[in-house]
Amino acid sequence: MGWNVACYSAAMLCALFSTAALLHLSGGDVAKAFSSLVIGAFGSQKALLGSLAKATPLLLVGLGTVIAFRAKIWNIGQEGQVLAGAMCAYWASLWIGPLPYWMAFAVLVLAGLAGGGALGLLAGILKTRFGTSEIISTVMLNYIVIFLLAYLLDGGPWMESGVTVAYHQSPPVNTMLEWPTLFGQGSAKLHVGFLLALGATALSAVLLERTPLGYEIRAFGSNPTALRFRGTDISRLLLVVMLVSGALAGLAGAGELFGTSHRLRAETLLGIGSSGIVVAMVGGLRPSGAMLAALFFGALKSGAIYMRLQSGTPAGLVSAMEGLVLLFFLCAAVATRIQVTVRSEVHA
């Protein structure tokens, strides 16, 4: 235990130092940048809410990734699945009739789940039917969805058109359908999706560790052949995993749309998927770990906005830092495993 903490702390420090070095090399003021980063992430109630809001979609995507990766099913189509969830929910919002609010809310949640889930399932079917590698199909589907959205928003039926200019975004969603706010207002508020993400964390943990399905998911990751010999339909299992994994990413997209941005816009959604994968990896492919990682990266993203305003640091630095953290955490994960053998030898 102590060794694990040491490894991950060291990874954190290394990531910090290398980011500092990058900052320094690019001529920035390291102290100012870091302090504004921290203030932007934790400095006020508003900052905190912003961090949690940023963490919400990362956590949902991260959980979906954890579930797939534990089965060693390499779903890396989270970008597309986030978009698909948002698009599906937006589409649902267009024809939703006058429903009681909670029912409308439920429809939007389900639509988000369905959109992402369908895209995941599609990659799953390609794999079980035609043996297409999910790594390739999920990435390809990302492109298809991104271009589909581009079409819809750029001259397509969902484009918001002003009198003289056209924006690459949809008109705002019906204000009656916005997701309820938990705390805060204006630009710094936390929507109910945060609670959904926390609930999903608990559910994923229970699913993986306590249920027969979770048993099968973990077994699939370790030895699918034995699982097949022992009465599990592994094609079906693969489809279920892809469905659940995609659905969680889709929910993240729907939450961003109806909880935060209120307009369908590619820029607000792109990047969530890839960050979510990082969250899952840094979280050690455990739901609880993904939660901590999501909070960390949420704070980083939120603080980065303030940092940019205060110290003019380039935004790309945050992505670089994300990558560095991932790199060092993966190293730390290897180091914790080495400990097992070292310990067994020292233990005399």
Add this chain to the structure above:
Amino acid sequence: MENLLSVQNLTKRFGAVTANDNVDLDVRKGEIHCLFGENGAGKSTLSACLYGYYRADSGVIRFKGEIAELNSPADALRLGIGMVHQHFVLVTNFTVLENIIVGSPEVGMFLSKSAARRKVEDLCRRCGIQIDLDREIWELSVGEQQWVEILKALYFGAELLILDEPTAVLTPQQSDQLFAILDGMRRQGLSIILISHKLREVMQSDRVTILRKGRVVATVETSGTTAEAITALMVGHKVTKHVSDRSIEPGRDVLVVDRACALGEWGEDVLRDVTFSIASNEILGLAGVAGNGQKELFEVLMGVRTLSSGGFLLDGDAVAVPTSREMLDRGVGLVPDDRFREGLIPEFGTAENLVLGWQRKPEYRRGPFLDRRKLNALAERKIEEFRIVAASADLPVERLSGGNAQRVILAREFLHAGSLLLANQPTRGLDVAASEFVYEKILEKRAEGFAILLASEELDDLLRLCDRIAVIFKGRIVGIVRPEETTLLELGMMMAGDASNLDGHLNDLSSKALRQ
């Protein structure tokens, strides 16, 4: 004779388990030295320490009289200690020669293949290995791949070669060839440490060191002892060999296989018109040289390989499109021959592996959840009943000794099977006592009314246990014989595809009988 290797007071612990406890071992120059002992006695651990894979907690290892610091396999290799891994680490699309010389210190800048070839050819000649150096690894049989591993070690200059259960995956014929090679090496003055559970092989060594629970019980000269004496030393008592109780008569047919045909990965025929039946209270043996369709037959009966034609009946019902789920639910148990690939989830502990296939059974659940407490209680019972040596019920089974991992599968199948037990090489990798334990359990199931299909390379065992023995050759059942009317020789001939001869022989006999 001088000692090439001498080990004094070697101790190796894993947490609370002492795998090697003050072990002393001497290996002379030019001898085959056998390590013999129960599953989990610490043989693999000891060889891993000698090979530098594990670091011993205490003790001294001397090689050629000098203290050897073994911190890694590279150190061992440099000194001249080589190991043949049970799971080969060859590059399958390299040729034999390339595999042997890859990674050798001499390769360096200039890879002189012709010089290397001469050296390898010389090695082959001296040890009596016949192999085409230009074939690629995937074209070779398992036995030949093992030779490549041996050649590789010798090429690197090994003077002591460690083989951990090299024959577990070999047919008896391949194992004979291997021993001929080992004999050649011995005459070259090389030393060999051999781990095996097969007494026939142990008796071909020069000396045997017997381990029990991590300690050395004795080291004896093989020529001055008997297989029974060695076994008794190993388990601390005499092992009784079980035989079938012939007073129990087979009953109704449980499994009827009717002209089953199946295709292999490349569309080749692997099963051709296989027809047989097994009744309740009956053990049907399956004899055959490995690779003649046994594995495929088991897979078909387990519902994981589709039939191209023909079919089978279970308890009188035709099984239309069998799936492994349906077979399990109908009470079929399977002990696969490749346990870590087909029978176990390596990262799961004993408890979770004991319910593999039954994880959704209401009995193991509380509401929608797996009932951990029940699983652990079950694991504790089975660990005791099957004497599984595991530090805890959660220890991943990949860390269990080979024999103990096999017991986890046996415990699971004996617990869940209802009427039919399919056992493919169930005693592979088990020590003598454990094998008898398995046979005892199988005979118990027979007495309870199970139908049992038992495939084994140990023909003696088949002859004393089975009610009938089916012989398979090139995917075809070439004959079904009764043990009391058959000799080892006849079985061997049939396994080699000589059924026609045998038929002719029998026809001769019967026509003679008619004429009289």
